[in-house]
Amino acid sequence: MPSDSAPAPVYKRILLKLSGEALMGSLNFGIAPDVMNFVAGEIKSAIDAGVQVAVVVGGGNIFRGEGLARGGMDRVTGDQMGMLATVINALAIQDSVERLGLEVRVQSAIRINEVCEDFIRRRAVSHLENGRVVVFAAGTGNPFFTTDSAAALRAVEIGADLMLKATKVDGIYTADPFKDKTATKYEHLSYDEALNKRLGVMDQTAMVMCRDQKMKLRVYDMDRPGALLRIVNGEPIGTLVTV
Numbered sequence: 372m373p374s375d376s377a378p379a380p381v382y383k384r385i386l387l388k389l390s391g392e393a394l395m396g397s398l399n400f401g402i403a404p405d406v407m408n409f410v411a412g413e414i415k416s417a418i419d420a421g422v423q424v425a426v427v428v429g430g431g432n433i434f435r436g437e438g439l440a441r442g443g444m445d446r447v448t449g450d451q452m453g454m455l456a457t458v459i460n461a462l463a464i465q466d467s468v469e470r471l472g473l474e475v476r477v478q479s480a481i482r483i484n485e486v487c488e489d490f491i492r493r494r495a496v497s498h499l500e501n502g503r504v505v506v507f508a509a510g511t512g513n514p515f516f517t518t519d520s521a522a523a524l525r526a527v528e529i530g531a532d533l534m535l536k537a538t539k540v541d542g543i544y545t546a547d548p549f550k551d552k553t554a555t556k557y558e559h560l561s562y563d564e565a566l567n568k569r570l571g572v573m574d575q576t577a578m579v580m581c582r583d584q585k586m587k588l589r590v591y592d593m594d595r596p597g598a599l600l601r602i603v604n605g606e607p608i609g610t611l612v613t614v
């Protein structure tokens with residue numbers, strides 16, 4: 372429960388998209404325990420502030436369908452492997468957040484009932500209202516999509532006030548800052564600007580969904596301690612994207 376002296380959060384319900392790739396930390400593949408513990412602590416800080424937290428996690432630390440298809444694999448099979456990779460990541464998040472004493476439910480878009488619940492929107496909302504963290508796994512359940520699109524979709528479906536993309540960069544730049552050292556960061560931009568300039572931080576399908584459904588998006592650096600709490604308390608960290 373939030374303490375009397377803590378600032379009141381600006382957002383009631385958020386959807387946090389975590390990059391799968393960032394879960395590797397300094398590893399070349401898989402999940403770094405220190406990153407998981409850090410992420411769990413960030414999520415707990417938002418829950419303790421009284422915010423409802425839903426999470427969508429990527430799978431790029433394990434498999435991406437596109438990469439597997441480049442190596443000759445059937446694309447749909449590769450995408451299915453990518454979606455199952457996100458289930459693995461979701462279970463890791465569930466474990467690390469539960470170890471901090473919170474309740475968590477994983478809901479998968481692909482039926483896998485021995486390990487988690489199916490995605491059922493009304494049930495997800497009920498979990499959130501009961502203070503549980505809900506981790507949406509298996510993306511949209513369909514090949515040829517990404518977990519950015521799944522995050523946009525789930526954010527809209529659950530009526531989130533804000534979608535957050537926690538990633539390896541501290542916001543949206545005029546160009547990919549890993550490739551162009553002269554790139555400069557936007558504090559705020561519109562979806563149309565991001566789409567027209569083809570700014571690569573989030574896929575275009577997800578951008579269009581957020582724009583059309585008027586979902587606010589904030590892109591920020593996942594490694595920055597305390598950033599999630601500061602954002603839910605209204606601080607302008609990273610880049611804000613709106614209609």
Ligand SMILES: Nc1ncnc2c1ncn2[C@@H]1O[C@H](COP(=O)(O)OP(=O)(O)OP(=O)(O)O)[C@@H](O)[C@H]1O
Pocket residue numbers: 389390391392393428429430431432518519537538539540542543544545546547548549570571572573
């Ligand atoms: N204009 C831009 N501004 C900021 N980042 C950009 C831009 N263009 C491309 N990027 C790249 O986008 C990446 C963000 O994508 P990230 O890898 O976090 O997402 P993802 O592909 O959805 O993650 P994953 O698949 O691992 O879950 C950054 O690491 C950055 O290199």
Ligand SMILES: O=c1ccn([C@@H]2O[C@H](COP(=O)(O)O)[C@@H](O)[C@H]2O)c(=O)[nH]1
Pocket residue numbers: 391428429430431434435436437449450451452453454455456457509510511512513514515516517518519520521
């Ligand atoms: O709706 C979806 C979401 C994801 N995939 C596949 O999973 C991997 C991992 O997701 P990232 O967003 O790249 O982290 C993705 O590359 C796709 O292969 C999917 O098919 N459908």
